[in-house]
Amino acid sequence: MKPQFLKVPLKQELSFSIRRDVVPFFYNQxxxxxxxxxxxxxxxxxxxxxxxxxxxxxxxxxxxxxxxxPHMWRCDEKYHKGQEGLFAQSTAIHFRPDLWGEYFSNLPEFKAINDFLEYTESGLQIKGETKKRIGVLMREMIEMDGLDRMIHLLKILRILAFSNDITPITSTNFDFSLDDQDNQRLNQIYSYTRNNFERKISLEEVSEVANMSPTSFCRYFKSRMNKTYSQLLLELRVGQACKLLIDGNLSVSQVCFESGFNNISHFNRHFKLITQKTPLQYQHEYRNKWRKRFDSDKACSKNL
Structure with missing residues (x-):
């Protein structure tokens, strides 16, 4: 899967970009x-x-x-089918690490933000109260221009620099300096795995897709992806399980087998390792979150 360089569009009079997208599905390259x-x-x-x-x-x-x-958000297949009333919506800010210039960014008061910006090299997920506060500031920024936008961005970075609601996404810095042959081979491996992960995939089978011996394949995949092939399979299967749990139409045992796991204990153990929750905890937390949001929206409607 070859990462593509993407030029972020920016108006001439602006130093950074903020935009809101309402689209059938997100850019999936x-x-x-x-x-x-x-x-x-x-x-x-x-x-x-x-x-x-x-x-x-x-x-x-x-x-x-x-x-x-390198990054990408691929929406579920239902978004690609043009279903009426189904859309993806996001707000995104893009800014250069050196946005404020050498003098300003070297001020002592800026040290905490500088340290945080270095921390973003591995990618970070933002949760909890921090996510709520920043979501509000981002929505406000959409309607702003000039210095007000810049001040809001600094507010956001100050919040992030001192937040405890942030977790790293990748455990190591990711090196994507791959040649064309690597990109083609890894794309074939991933595509094959994505289409077949719900059943058992043997090492010999996927090695044949890569046109390598099993031993060479294991060594090759780990060196290029900083993870084993079995870890890739687990991530895809747990991701599928999360989606099925959210849908709520299947029991946990049904979700286990529909996601490609072959026994419940194996499923529960790896699900918790990746999500930090049991399958039932994950399902209940999601339902409670959306019940609270529904109740809040209902209360707002009554007050209108």
Whole structure:
């Protein structure tokens, strides 16, 4: 999967970009750019690729992606079918790490923000109260121009620099300096795995896709992706399980087998390792979150 350089559009009179997108589905090509990207997915669900890490995303998802870190958000297939009334919505800020210039960014007061910007190199997920506060500031920025936009961006970075609601997405800095042959081979491996992960895939089978021996394939994949092939399979299967749990039409045991796991204990163990929650906890938290949002929207409607 070859990352593509993407030039972020910017008006001549502005120093950084903020935009809101309401689209059938998000831009689904793996890409990178020198700008740091702060993204709030307000509506949409699918699979997130950041560096060498694959996770699922749903509504109200917020991340910050470091400069030149490859990333992509691929919406679920239902978004690609043109279903009426179904759309993806996001607000994104793009800014250069050196936006404020050498003198200003070297001031002692700016140290905490500088340290945070270096931390974005691995990609960060933003949760909790911090996500709520920043979501409000981003919505306000859409209607602003001039110095007010810049002040709001500084407010956002100050909040992030001192927040405890932030977790790294990738465990190591991701190196995507791959040649064309690598890109083609890894894309074949990923595509084959994405289409078949719900069943057992043997090492010999996927090695044949890569046109390598099993031993060479294991060594090759780990060196290029900073993870084993079995880790890739687990991430895809847990991502699928998350989507099925959110849909709520299947029991946990049914979700286990529909996602490609072959026994419940194996499923529960790896699901918790990746999401930090049991399948039932994940499902209940999601339902409670949307019940609270529904009750809040209902209360607002009554007051209108």
């Amino acid at each position: 793996l890409h990178y750019h020198p700008e740091i990207e702060l993204l709030h997915i307000e509506k949409g669900s699918g699979t997130q690729f950041i560096g060498g890490c694959i996770r699922n995303f749903t509504d109200d998802h917020m991340v910050i992606v470091g400069s030149n870190l």
